[in-house]
Every structure is written in structure tokens, then in C-alpha cells.
Amino acid sequence: MLPFLRRLRERLGPQGYADAADELAPWLTDWRGRVTGKALAMVSPASLEEVRFVVQAAAQEGVPLAPQGGNTSMVAGATPDADGRALLLSMRRMRKIRSVSGEDNALVAEAGVILSDVHDAAEAGDRFFPLSLAAKGSATVGGLVSTNAGGVQVLRYGTMRALTLGLETVLADGTVHHGLKPLRKDNRGYDLKHLLIGAEGTLGVVTAATLALVPRPVERVTAWAGLARLPAALALLRRMEAATGGQVSSFELLPQCGLDLVLAHLPAARSPLGGRHEWQVLIEADTARPGDPLAAIVQQALADALEAGEIADAVIAQSAAQAEAFWLLRESMSEAERREGPAAKHDVAVTVGDMPAFILQTTPEVEAAFPGARVLAFGHLGDGNVHFNVRPPLGDGGEWLGRHIDAINRFVHDAVTAMGGTLSAEHGIGVTKRDEFARLAAPGQLEWMRSIKQALDPKGIMNPGKLLPPCE
Numbered sequence: 001m002l003p004f005l006r007r008l009r010e011r012l013g014p015q016g017y018a019d020a021a022d023e024l025a026p027w028l029t030d031w032r033g034r035v036t037g038k039a040l041a042m043v044s045p046a047s048l049e050e051v052r053f054v055v056q057a058a059a060q061e062g063v064p065l066a067p068q069g070g071n072t073s074m075v076a077g078a079t080p081d082a083d084g085r086a087l088l089l090s091m092r093r094m095r096k097i098r099s100v101s102g103e104d105n106a107l108v109a110e111a112g113v114i115l116s117d118v119h120d121a122a123e124a125g126d127r128f129f130p131l132s133l134a135a136k137g138s139a140t141v142g143g144l145v146s147t148n149a150g151g152v153q154v155l156r157y158g159t160m161r162a163l164t165l166g167l168e169t170v171l172a173d174g175t176v177h178h179g180l181k182p183l184r185k186d187n188r189g190y191d192l193k194h195l196l197i198g199a200e201g202t203l204g205v206v207t208a209a210t211l212a213l214v215p216r217p218v219e220r221v222t223a224w225a226g227l228a229r230l231p232a233a234l235a236l237l238r239r240m241e242a243a244t245g246g247q248v249s250s251f252e253l254l255p256q257c258g259l260d261l262v263l264a265h266l267p268a269a270r271s272p273l274g275g276r277h278e279w280q281v282l283i284e285a286d287t288a289r290p291g292d293p294l295a296a297i298v299q300q301a302l303a304d305a306l307e308a309g310e311i312a313d314a315v316i317a318q319s320a321a322q323a324e325a326f327w328l329l330r331e332s333m334s335e336a337e338r339r340e341g342p343a344a345k346h347d348v349a350v351t352v353g354d355m356p357a358f359i360l361q362t363t364p365e366v367e368a369a370f371p372g373a374r375v376l377a378f379g380h381l382g383d384g385n386v387h388f389n390v391r392p393p394l395g396d397g398g399e400w401l402g403r404h405i406d407a408i409n410r411f412v413h414d415a416v417t418a419m420g421g422t423l424s425a426e427h428g429i430g431v432t433k434r435d436e437f438a439r440l441a442a443p444g445q446l447e448w449m450r451s452i453k454q455a456l457d458p459k460g461i462m463n464p465g466k467l468l469p470p471c472e
């Protein structure tokens, strides 16, 4: 064993150090099973001091670090490279909620805290942490911050960037940035916090975050509607917002083909609507005001939308259990798709107003350019962000997709770029979007990012291979 690794094992103890192949294996392949890496060992520090020890030791030896939380990255951003030079730095043992403050409307959670535990802690303090996504049972705070995660309530509450008030971070030379104070305003020049949010672990290791809380909703109204046609979604969204005074928190698109896929994998589930509708939306509004007649308002707005020909049918969940059943359908989309096999996955955004046109134009273009391709577009329509995934023809054993995936990715990303949009709205760049990001980066963008990287991580030990392509 290398003396460096022995030092780590001695400092972190048996719970904090592993190098047996079977212990590492579950953490070396990304969630979608596309990328498998190798690591010297997995270290799992349990405190800020231990993280600092690991980073300092790695910096001294020039050993790369691959930070990882719940291993739910959609872009293989938390999988070490295949060269086996890196240490896998698991943050999962840093799982304390350090404080919940009702006065500051803030919660301090360590990097390894699971999102659903943040939700529970906020609720125990009579508050609400309003970021939620399908992987809430395993995604961790450090990963959510590092990828500037989005999810299903961005429409009203924003992404992690809007919800992160402060960070504690170990920088690449082992220095600690203590920035957890929940200041709502701080205008002292460059904002290191905002550089670290979305940096995908390439500038430092986030060890804890101060998260913004909001008043706890006392009521949620969850509805499911079949759209008369896709562009009508925009009028419907703005109608619901106007009627509720901006209380719409989710506006999620599901195509009928996606719903069919989910229903095939969840035999006990039922479609919320009686008939079939090519495009459907899950809408949720919430209120923290007791006595707010939100349900009646949503019901009336849906009736008006029906009358105006925006929707063909709609139903409002009559109980918390029914609302949960609606959400289960939405949140199972990705898992159902994964079980069906590989696809060319995209995470694109254009303006909210352009998204229906993007879907309606790009779908037939992809189908014509790649005969047999099956488009599955779903997601956060209210944010102008849709997962425009392209599935191979039925029965493909991987050969068709392998042959076409790069060209499909380029096709979709070119289309979104032509509309002034982005090829990564909420999943980040990681490895799987890295070359496309570099291909379509704005002039000077990569150089500018590289100079920040060079300033904060001159030895290049922080999550190498992710986000920025290696320099030639």
C-alpha cells in the first residue's frame, strides 16, 4: 500500500477508508450505467477537518479527487476517470443538519445530507425547503449545490443558486472558505459562493451549505390536465399564474407515450385522466396562507381553460394520497425510461415561450434524420426546460444507438443553440456533455473558465475530466 494511502487510512479509520473492489464497485458506475471509472481508494471523511486532511494530502501528492454524494448525477459528473489515478471522495458520512433557524429562515446542512432529510428537518422547524426532484431519497446537498440542481419547483422557488445562502468549502490547497452566515445581502465584489455553485466539484469540495427556507405551505392543489394542443400550455400556465397570484410551483409536461411507459412499469398505477391526450401537464400550486381559497381558484381557472379550448380535460387530486399518485407518475418517468434501456438523453432549455415550438419542430426533424428514433420529451415546461430524450427503435440491442448517439446529440444541441438555448439546463456538464459543451461554447467562454480553474486549482486535482475538456 502506498504510504499516502496508509496515512489516509490511519487518519480516517475503517469507516472512512475502503479499497476493496466490492466496496468500491457500487460507486464507480454512474446512475444511468453509462460510465464506469476506477479509483485508488474511496475515502469518506466525517468532518470538515477530515475533508481538509484529505484535500491537503491529495494536494501534496498531486493525487486527483473525485467528489461524490448520492451518485445520482445524470451526466456522470461524480464518477472517477477510468485511469484509476483519483481518490473517490465520498461525502456521504457528512450528514449532520447543523441548525434550523426560523428567525433567519435558514438551515445549515452538511454535504452528505440527503434531500428528503432536508425536507423533514425544515418541516420539523415549521418551514419548507422548496427544491424537490425525483432523486430526493438519495441526492445529497453537496451534489445539489455543485450541480446547481433544479427539479420540479423551480418555476416558483428557483434553482439551488437561488436557495443557497452560504457555503463552507475546502479549496484545492486545503484552505477552508467559511461562508455559512445566512446573509441575505452581501456585495463585497466577486462571489465565491456563486462560482462554487454549479462548478461540479472542479474548484473545491463543498462541505456544508446554508439553505433558504420559506413559510410552510398549508395547502397544495395538484391537478392533471390533457392539453388541447402543446402550444396551449403557455396560455394555460399564465392563466393559472394570474388566477392564483403567482402560486403555481410546478408545471410539468408528460407526453402520452411517456405516461404509457411509466404505467407499464408501475402496474398498480392509473392514468389520472380517462382518455388519451398526446400532451398532458401536472400542475401544482401551493399556499402558506390559512383559509386561502386556492382549490376553488384552481378549479375555476381550469374550467375557464376548458372553456377557452386550452385543455381537453382536467382533474384535481381529491386527497394527499391522490396528489402523491400523480407525482409518482411524473417522478417515475426517468426510472421507467432507464429500465427500457439506453437513450440519447438531453436536458435542454429555451425560453418558456419557445419551448412548444422547439419540441414540435425538432421532433419530426430528428425522426426524419434518424429513422426509427423515438422522441420522449418531458419535464419542466414552466421553466422552458425539457428532457428531449431520443430512444432507439424498438428492439435495438444497443447497436443502432451506438452508431447514432453522437450525431443525435449534435443534432439536438445544434437545434437548441440555434434557438438561443442551452444544452444543459439542470443536470450540468460532467463527462457526458463535456465535448458538446466545448463544441458549442461561446467565444472565449472556455478560456475564461480555465483561468478561474487555474487560479483556484492550479494543480488540477479537483474532479479532473469533468466540465472542462483537458487542454491539448
Ligand code: MLT
Pocket: 074, 134, 331, 333, 334, 379, 380, 387
Ligand atoms: C427529471 O426531470 O425527471 C430529472 O431531471 C431526471 C431526468 O432528466 O431523467
Ligand code: ZN
Pocket: 151, 379, 380, 387, 426
Ligand atoms: Zn429534470
